[in-house]
Amino acid sequence: MAEHDDIVAEEDRVETVMEQSNIAISVRGIRNSFGDQVVHDGLDLDVRKGEIMGVVGGSGTGKSVLMRAIIGLQTPDEGEIHVFGESMIGRSDDEALAIRKRWGVLFQGGALFSTLTVAENVEVPIREYYPNIGAELRDEIAAYKIRMTGLPAEAGPKYPSELSGGMKKRAGLARALALDPDLLFLDEPTAGLDPIGAAAFDEQTRQLQQTLGLTVFLITHDLDTLYSICDRVAVLADKKVIAVGTIDELLATDHPWIQEYFNGPRGRAATAAVTRQHDREQDRVAQTSPDGRQ
Numbered sequence: 001m002a003e004h005d006d007i008v009a010e011e012d013r014v015e016t017v018m019e020q021s022n023i024a025i026s027v028r029g030i031r032n033s034f035g036d037q038v039v040h041d042g043l044d045l046d047v048r049k050g051e052i053m054g055v056v057g058g059s060g061t062g063k064s065v066l067m068r069a070i071i072g073l074q075t076p077d078e079g080e081i082h083v084f085g086e087s088m089i090g091r092s093d094d095e096a097l098a099i100r101k102r103w104g105v106l107f108q109g110g111a112l113f114s115t116l117t118v119a120e121n122v123e124v125p126i127r128e129y130y131p132n133i134g135a136e137l138r139d140e141i142a143a144y145k146i147r148m149t150g151l152p153a154e155a156g157p158k159y160p161s162e163l164s165g166g167m168k169k170r171a172g173l174a175r176a177l178a179l180d181p182d183l184l185f186l187d188e189p190t191a192g193l194d195p196i197g198a199a200a201f202d203e204q205t206r207q208l209q210q211t212l213g214l215t216v217f218l219i220t221h222d223l224d225t226l227y228s229i230c231d232r233v234a235v236l237a238d239k240k241v242i243a244v245g246t247i248d249e250l251l252a253t254d255h256p257w258i259q260e261y262f263n264g265p266r267g268r269a270a271t272a273a274v275t276r277q278h279d280r281e282q283d284r285v286a287q288t289s290p291d292g293r294q
């Protein structure tokens with residue numbers, strides 16, 4: 001009997017290790033507060049490697065605070081946060097450095113330095129983390145990242161004030177990609193963009209995620225973004241993550257906020273848009289495949 005228990009315990013341990021090796025971000029039981037205001041209490045979340053995890057919730061539910069806690073800008077009162085298996089809480093800056101180099105962050109609004117050009121902004125993390133890289137290589141990397149995000153090369157010498165909203169977001173994305181990250185944090189990347197610009201930004205994010213094998217933690221209020229590019233969605237409410245899953249899985253829950261959010265008029269419009277897009281793609285495939293010749 002004891003032997004059987006040992007085998008079961010060992011199997012559980014192996015399963016846990018394997019499961020964890022597939023996890024990029026693990027958050028367990030965190031509590032975040034500001035004075036008397038408790039923003040999170042007992043919040044858990046796992047983000048799998050290689051997925052785009054959308055993070056939604058009403059205004060003030062603590063989506064940005066959660067992101068800031070994961071990247072070490074906010075120290076939780078309690079709980080554990082692991083990124084790529086490394087504990088992020090209670091680490092010195094030096095100890096956290098190796099992990100910090102593996103992520104890039106696009107803050108709300110882009111957060112570009114207004115006195116630096118786009119290229120200089122992209123070079124900031126390179127200067128910070130790799131001070132021995134020379135100016136010529138730094139310039140080359142910046143130019144490459146700028147092109148990668150769909151900006152024209154001429155954007156490099158421009159200042160943020162000379163860019164449109166969409167270009168600013170792309171410049172912020174180029175800076176987030178400067179160190180070839182494995183993990184990308186995007187805080188409301190399409191906020192303030194017109195629908196065409198937002199769809200183009202989503203498409204860019206999806207392409208980058210697929211070609212670079214990125215894991216993406218994406219805070220958004222944009223239903224189109226959730227439907228078109230997120231593999232799973234985490235819903236914040238009541239100081240916790242109340243549900244995680246594909247949109248279909250979330251729709252199967254009966255939480256009133258989730259139902260209201262995804263089944264309200266905007267949710268239905270986003271579903272209809274995705275269905276139309278899907279039908280168009282099916283038609284295109286049917287018309288171009290030899291079997292589908294009409």
Ligand SMILES: Nc1ncnc2c1ncn2[C@@H]1O[C@H](COP(=O)(O)OP(=O)(O)OP(=O)(O)O)[C@@H](O)[C@H]1O
Pocket residue numbers: 034039057058059060061062063064065066
């Ligand atoms: N530095 C801070 N000091 C005090 N309170 C803060 C601080 N940062 C965030 N908060 C509070 O924490 C709560 C959660 O804020 P957060 O910005 O994470 O919300 P959010 O879900 O991202 O909201 P939104 O969707 O409106 O961007 C808010 O009530 C906010 O006022």
